[in-house]
């Protein structure tokens with residue numbers, strides 16, 4: 001219900017933004033000159049060719065002008081020669097494609113824009129489709145925020161209790177609305193709790209398969225975290241576990257951790273530490289540009305060497321601690337003290353400055369401002385973003401009648417984003 005409503009509002013926002021952007025653009029845009037005076041008026045709208053910019057100009061009653069480059073229209077022709085509807089894929093052969101294709105005429109017929117190309121090809125776009133794919137910046141940004149990456153909201157130790165989203169295991173398994181809400185909250189806050197999960201080692205798999213499938217690593221699919229002697233990973237000790245992201249030594253680091261608490265320790269320890277490192281990184285960026293620079297520019301070697309069930313592995317991945325994407329926004333965090341290689345393949349003069357920046361970073365991620373402790377209860381699944389949060393664990397002691405037992409598994413963000421979009425689309429078409 002909430003979902004349906006918010007999607008309706010979103011669709012409306014997209015339309016409004018497109019209209020507003022169109023109005024803003026039309027004030028500054030070069031007025032389109034119709035080519036060879038061809039221009040057809042219609043009650044739905046009108047279209048013209050602008051030979052100066054090589055664009056089709058579309059005017060609709062409510063939303064002023066939208067512009068579409070000739071080359072893009074030709075490349076995105078929806079006819080059965082150019083587009084295969086069943087696979088929703090473009091099939092135009094780029095080897096014979098002419099990037100200088102020009103229309104000879106364009107007209108609006110009912111709710112369609114009909115284009116004759118000089119080479120004789122014919123395109124027929126629905127106006128709705130053109131609106132959905134328009135080049136207005138506001139509309140593009142809204143689309144990216146709803147379909148590509150949802151906006152993230154950071155939290156601190158002070159706000160954690162208020163934001164921590166909780167869901168019931170049986171709801172998430174049964175209801176698409178709950179599944180969607182859990183995933184959206186996970187994407188937004190980077191953390192959420194699923195309660196009342198069955199005390200079973202297959203629970204993690206059932207949850208992961210609601211979304212997609214468990215992401216396999218060299219530790220297997222689902223893994224048990226229990227103190228064990230002669231271990232291959234420091235996580236399998238009962239000592240303090242420092243704040244880290246899991247598997248920074250993977251080129252494709254798993255996106256989300258699922259930790260299911262089957263048995264919690266009766267001792268004081270065993271709490272998890274959690275830090276929203278996106279909040280920390282944004283803060284460092286603001287207060288200490290030099291450290292931020294070192295943390296985003298210095299490439300660190302992360303590694304893992306060992307064996308699990310007789311399978312030997314030697315993983316290496318090189319990446320800075322804070323990774324920005326192409327738009328300069330903080331995209332992911334790579335950090336693990338035990339899993340940092342002694343090979344540090346950077347210029348020698350960059351070594352000490354990196355340690356200084358790391359010192360600053362560590363002070364912040366462990367500080368009372370940013371770091372929270374959370375002791376999972378039996379039956380809870382702690383789910384969190386492994387490319388955004390750092391997590392750790394306080395040391396504990398197993399006693400005769402309580403052996404702490406947590407079962408973990410990973411999901412990849414690619415699969416989660418895909419599930420979110422599919423659920424959203426299913427509801428959109430259901431609502432209309």
Ligand SMILES: *[C@@H]1O[C@H](CO)[C@@H](O)[C@H](O)[C@H]1NC(C)=O
Pocket residue numbers: 109112114124
């Ligand atoms: C464009 O496509 C629509 C829907 O298939 C069709 O009704 C319309 O006649 C077509 N227009 C032209 C001019 O081919």
Ligand SMILES: *[C@@H]1O[C@H](CO)[C@@H](O)[C@H](O)[C@H]1NC(C)=O
Pocket residue numbers: 144148149325326327328329330331
């Ligand atoms: C960079 O990351 C931000 C935040 O996730 C996202 O909104 C933006 O679309 C990303 N930009 C690119 C070019 O991937």
Ligand SMILES: *[C@H]1O[C@H](CO)[C@@H](O)[C@H](O)[C@H]1NC(C)=O
Pocket residue numbers: 001003004175176177178180423424426427430431
């Ligand atoms: C979409 O909305 C319908 C009610 O209109 C609801 O039954 C369904 O579960 C919803 N699906 C999702 C994915 O939220």
Ligand SMILES: CC(=O)N[C@H]1CO[C@H](CO)[C@@H](O)[C@@H]1O
Pocket residue numbers: 247248249250251252253317318319320323324332333334
């Ligand atoms: C920008 C960058 O290099 N990011 C990397 C951080 O580390 C993860 C895995 O460790 C890689 O998947 C990213 O490419």
Ligand SMILES: [Zn+2]
Pocket residue numbers: 077078079080081082083121122123
């Ligand atoms: Zn075509």
